[in-house]
Amino acid sequence: MEGFQIIRWLSSDDTAAVYEAAGPRGRRLIYTVGHRPAEPAAEFSAWAERLRGVRHPHLAAVAAAGLTDDARPYVLCDTGSTTLAERLVHTPPGVNEVVRTTTAIADALDTAHAAGLRHGTVCPSTVVYAADGTPQLTGFDMCAPALVKTARPGLYTAPEADPGPPADVYALAATAYVALGGTLPYVGDPTDPALRLRGITELPGVPPELTGMLRTALNPDPVSRPSAALLRDALSTVEVPETVTTGALPVAVVGSDVRAVSSGMTTIIEAVTGEQPRIGREKSPPMPPGLAPTRPLPVAPPAPKPVRAKPVTSKPAKASGRRTGRRIGVAVVVLAVIAAGIGGVWLWRDQFAEATEGSSAIERVDFNAIEFTVPADNDRKVTLTGGSATSTNDDGRAESWTLTDGPVFADGNHNGDQDTAAIHLVLEVRGSKRSYVLLFTWDGRPKQAQQVVNGVCDVTDMRSAGPGIELDLVSANPFADCSALGKGDTRAETITVAMRGGFLMETAPHEGATSRCELAPGAETRAQDGDLPVRVAADAGAPELAEDIDSVTVFLPETAGQIQWHLARVTLADGTTTCGWVAAADL
Structure with missing residues (x-):
């Protein structure tokens, strides 16, 4: 892919690292690559071939999947502008949209299951929305050979150990019920079999036939659940008034212990798992054959800040x-x-x-x-x-x-x-x-x-x-x-x-x-030590940079003697860079 770029490191787990990437014409991508060679390599290669062969409007497109030159498994796929998890926290969709999204993802799962693929981590965090609002399912890598991420039992995991097609249907039904504003009966302890046996309750503004469909799909017995195709067909008959809406939900309810499928998900996942990301596990990821990036990954990617679940609803100086x-x-x-x-x-x-x-x-x-x-x-x-x-x-x-x-x-x-x-x-x-x-x-x-x-x-x-x-x-x-x-x-x-x-x-x-x-190459610059005051704007009243500064490179244009502020490239103590303004009087 010409123009493939690694934007930044997002997260790592025991099996793989995840990076945000970009393709031609601003195509937004997620690059997941294993830490170790795939064993056996043939098993992952066969899975990757099936994944590449699946096409569906509600499945995130796969740009590439296979093995790197050192035999590590990788998946490069599209990502959306936001996830269902982020929307439920900030700007929840209406009931009618939840039904449309669930129907679309059920149809996508039917296609994936027919191709011999299973997802394993269907949840609000793996449902993305494209720029035009189209819902798409992503995150198949978490159930792939040599890339498996073992998820903790949670609201969106089925009670059975085998993450097969029935488990995907269960997870989708749980996702829909939570998105509709429901509280799953096993929210207190997803590992308690007795709580799993309790049925879900009716919800205000939600047709009883819709709740009944989800109740059937949440049956603890996988044999008793409908297939993805049957769930899709049933949901397509439901009519919900457009005016019915739900309220914003807390991060702890919508988040899951999964890999980040977009840059916006890192803080939500961290808030749910309570774990700090493993910064700097790899300074530069191995690249897929023929997809050499146009610029390297930053040496020390910064840690995402903890999420705050609030509603989201000039000229130079x-x-x-x-x-x-x-x-x-x-x-x-x-x-x-x-x-x-x-x-x-x-x-x-x-x-x-x-x-x-x-x-x-x-x-x-x-x-x-x-x-x-x-x-x-x-x-x-x-x-x-x-x-x-x-x-x-x-x-x-x-x-x-x-x-x-x-x-x-x-x-x-x-x-x-x-x-x-x-x-x-x-x-x-x-x-x-x-x-x-x-x-x-x-x-x-x-x-x-x-x-x-x-x-x-x-x-x-x-x-x-x-x-x-x-x-x-x-x-x-x-x-x-x-x-x-x-x-x-x-x-x-x-x-x-x-x-x-x-x-x-x-x-x-x-x-x-x-x-x-x-x-600019060849531009006149001046190196300064980290004691130089650097501000966030060209104004004496602007805040100084609060992070530890190692060194400052000041840009000196031809008119340097006529200006009072200089743009500066700041190298921080961890080796990463940011920008700032330096007063001419301080040089």
């Missing part, structure tokens, strides 16, 4: 003197916040379309008609009409703006309401394009921030991440023309940005500035 936003081909991510907002024209969404009942104020704003301040040009504003606009820049060049994604909402104030929204705009000038992601928060009206995520050639995805926004970026030197760069001049990365202390900053994988700091 003038002191820098730089006009990076004026360079054609450089993408900039702009985020707007309450503390440093710029007012703009805005319209309620229900002036143009029907608003969602019970939605927050910012969810009702029509971002197809938003006015925004142009990044790096605070004196110029543009207003979208129907999601697009044309304007003229300071050089007299015609430019076009197009809303291509969003809004994506998040709970920026930790108050349980959606008060933050992000949109992705593409600017085109004379055939050259660059991306902007504007993030707005609500304070009686949407506001846009002054701080900028720059040094970005593309934004391939963005999604809610608690109070912040997680961004999948293609980064480069912040002063480079992206249209003139080759593959070796850019790198894919995922960061989370949020407000802290009135400043926009990167909060994951490390704390740091939102400006990217891939220093």
Whole structure:
């Protein structure tokens, strides 16, 4: 696969390590590779061939599966933008959607079982949603020869020891019942046979025939359960009012002791298992034949922070003197916040379309008609009409703006309401394009921030991440023309940005500035020791980096004598890097 990239290490267990990866055109992937050679290799190879041969719209596509050059088993498959587990914790689906998802996964299991495959770990953590909302089942590797992960008995494991097709049906029924807001009778002790014999109860707003179908599929006797096909057919006859919804669920109920199938699942799994991830088990993973990555894995991947089960529902500082936003081909991510907002024209969404009942104020704003301040040009504003606009820049060049994604909402104030929204705009000038992601928060009206995520050639995805926004970026030197760069001049990365202390900053994988700091080859730099004050923004009031700093490399542009702040690449004590700003007076 041309353009295959390892993004970051996610987790390890006794059998395998899991990495987030990316393919061509922003394809999001999960790469699972064993720690040891497969024995016998033929058994895993036969399993991999069956897995590669299965195609179904509700099965996550397998990009590759087989043995590495040193005979380790591996699976490379698609991943979604979120999982059912994350949705149940943050923004639970309605009952009707739960039924549709369960029906789709039952159909996928029927296809997999017919191909001789068993899953073994069906649960909310292995049901992913593609970017278009399509539910898909993933995680078959946890029951594969030479990659088996022994899961602890839990809410989504069948009482029998053999994880065959009947166990998959049981697990799917348990997943559906929990997603509908039900409490499984054996929640107190999944190993107690007596509790397994108790039947599930009816649920408010859930048709009794639906509960009866799930009750049959949860029979402790595997012989008495329906097949995946029969469950699918039965579910397809159920009708549920669209208005029936369920509430958010605690992490302890929806999480499972499984491998991460997406970057967002690591903290949920850690919260459930109570175990810290095994950091740095492998500095660089073995690669599948023909899939050499375009950049190496970071030497010491950071530990994910503990999950907090809360509902999810600019230009650079003038002191820098730089006009990076004026360079054609450089993408900039702009985020707007309450503390440093710029007012703009805005319209309620229900002036143009029907608003969602019970939605927050910012969810009702029509971002197809938003006015925004142009990044790096605070004196110029543009207003979208129907999601697009044309304007003229300071050089007299015609430019076009197009809303291509969003809004994506998040709970920026930790108050349980959606008060933050992000949109992705593409600017085109004379055939050259660059991306902007504007993030707005609500304070009686949407506001846009002054701080900028720059040094970005593309934004391939963005999604809610608690109070912040997680961004999948293609980064480069912040002063480079992206249209003139080759593959070796850019790198894919995922960061989370949020407000802290009135400043926009990167909060994951490390704390740091939102400006990217891939220093250009041959650029003038100055090495400094770790005692140099480094801040998250080009402002004397911005917080200093709290992590242990080993060394700092400061970027010195040609106009260094005219600016008050310098972008810096910071090497932390564990060998990883982040970005920051250094005052010229401190050099």
